[in-house]
Amino acid sequence: MLTTMPQMRVDPIWDLASTFQSDPREDKLDLLLGVYRDDSKRAPVMRSVLAAEAKLLELAESKQxxxxxxxxxxxxxxxxxxxxxxxxxxxxxxxxxxxxxxxxxxxxxxxxxxxxxxxxxxxxxxxxxxxxxxxxxxxxxxxxxxxxxxxxxxxxxxxxxxxxxxxxxxxxxxxxxxxxxxxxxxxxxxxxxxxxxxxxxxxxxxxxxxxxxxxxxxxxxxxxxxxxxxxxxxxxxxxxxxxxxxxxxxxxxxxxxxxxxxxxxxxxxxxxxxxxxxxxxxxxxxxxxxxxxDPALERMWRAELDAMRRRLATLRTDLIDGILAVHDSPTFRAVAEQRGMFLTLPLTVAEMQTLSTEFGVYGLPSGRINLAGVPRGQVSTIAEQIGQLLTRRRD
Ligand SMILES: Cc1ncc(COP(=O)(O)O)c(C=O)c1O
The missing domain is CATH 3.40.640.10 (Type I PLP-dependent aspartate aminotransferase-like (Major domain))
Structure with missing residues (x-):
């Protein structure tokens, strides 16, 4: 039965995720999926979520x-x-x-x-x-x-x-x-x-x-x-x-x-x-x-969410400023106006490929990267690597 079925193309993001998994470099960076990470590259559980889970456990409500x-x-x-x-x-x-x-x-x-x-x-x-x-x-x-x-x-x-x-x-x-x-x-x-x-x-x-x-x-x-x-x-x-x-x-x-x-x-x-x-x-x-x-839990959650938001905004500004220092262009300046978890770099598919093969920085072929996956300490290195790719354009 299954032999008569056409091969289905699953979202290519999952192929890239498995290439990332098999990359042996320790300093590789996963900027693929839209998942919030902290500076240690972990996707942390929010404190408000843990507190709510503790309350749920105590309540031990029925699972009907x-x-x-x-x-x-x-x-x-x-x-x-x-x-x-x-x-x-x-x-x-x-x-x-x-x-x-x-x-x-x-x-x-x-x-x-x-x-x-x-x-x-x-x-x-x-x-x-x-x-x-x-x-x-x-x-x-x-x-x-x-x-x-x-x-x-x-x-x-x-x-x-x-x-x-x-x-x-x-x-x-x-x-x-x-x-x-x-x-x-x-x-x-x-x-x-x-x-x-x-x-x-x-x-x-x-x-x-x-x-x-x-x-x-x-x-x-x-x-x-x-x-x-x-x-x-x-x-x-x-x-x-x-x-x-x-x-x-x-x-x-x-x-x-x-x-x-x-x-x-x-x-x-x-x-x-x-x-x-x-x-x-x-x-x-x-x-x-x-x-x-629960007003106290809601306050805690809002504060955590806002801290995530502020971290993303700082990462965006610092990364773009770092790239603009090497390569000033209106398309890169426009990127600073973007909001949220993603940043779409105006890079070609080939440049995004080089970013992963040469530097171990994995984003999508479209140029989209998950900003949250960039540890603060690595922002200037990534800006420099992207700058290098852009300098090659002029060579
Ligand atoms: C724009 C947008 N909508 C919807 C979703 C689906 O999210 P989920 O099903 O994980 O809640 C995503 C996930 O990345 C998204 O980026």
């Missing part, structure tokens, strides 16, 4: 099945956090298998409720966006997110919305775009909202890196302003990044709609979940629920 919407306290708390107090009344939230699970079941919901809808996606985008849409089946159209200088092309996004048909879906990232580091300004969120209202486009917001750009409030406010104005929207929330809970698979699917459609939204999401994995895993969601229900 939850309902199909998952942990209801988690759903309420994460919706309040992401949407703020005003919008939460318009939300229907279902716990999901992390951000990926939310993207998947929301895509299915949109496909079921509008079989002829098209999804509009700016490229480059998160590598799993297009595969999820293709796996579910709706038509996918794309536009270039960046202009030839590598800057955000606002007009291209507005044009894509203007050309949309009513009911089409614009898939956006809420902040700290993966891989470009783009965070849209409040001014542009407002302009985009007007365009979506005119074209009757449904916004689909992927919120994965909130808190890691300009601050929790700042990272969410553009989306909140938009949600306050549109009649319907869907939001996929990942608990993986802001709580460093990658392997616990915590996330939420949120649907914003009028009151009369909320029961339908919930039953549709629950039906999709039932036929795929039935119920999302409890542990990560229970940790987040505990943190967001």
């Amino acid at each position: 099945y939850r309902g199909l919407s998952g942990n209801l306290v988690f759903n309420a708390r994460i919706s309040e956090l992401v949407l703020g107090p005003e919008l939460v009344a318009r939300a229907t939230t279902v716990q999901t298998v992390a951000g990926t699970g939310a993207l998947r079941i929301l895509t299915e919901l949109l496909a079921i409720t509008g079989p002829s809808r098209r999804f509009i996606l700016g490229t480059p985008s998160y590598v799993n966006h297009a595969p999820i849409i293709k796996a579910v089946g709706p038509a996918l159209t794309s536009y270039d997110l960046l202009d030839p200088e590598g800057r955000f092309d606002e007009q291209a996004m507005l044009d894509a919305v203007a050309q949309a048909r009513p009911g089409d879906v614009l898939l956006l990232q809420g902040c700290c775009h993966n891989p470009t580091g783009l965070s849209m300004s409040s001014r542009f969120w407002a302009e985009l909202t007007e365009a979506m209202l005119t074209s009757h486009v449904v916004p689909f917001v992927d919120q994965a890196y909130f808190g890691l750009g300009d601050g929790l409030q700042e990272d969410l406010e553009g989306m909140r302003g938009m949600l306050a104005r549109v009649p319907e929207a869907v939001i996929a929330v990942s608990g993986s990044k802001a709580w460093s809970l990658y392997n616990e698979r915590a996330g939420a699917a949120i649907v914003i709609t009028s009151e009369d459609k909320r029961g339908f939204a919930r039953s549709t999401l629950e039906t999709i979940a039932r036929s795929s994995y039935s119920q999302a895993p409890e542990h990560g969601a229970a940790i987040i629920a505990e943190i967001l229900s």
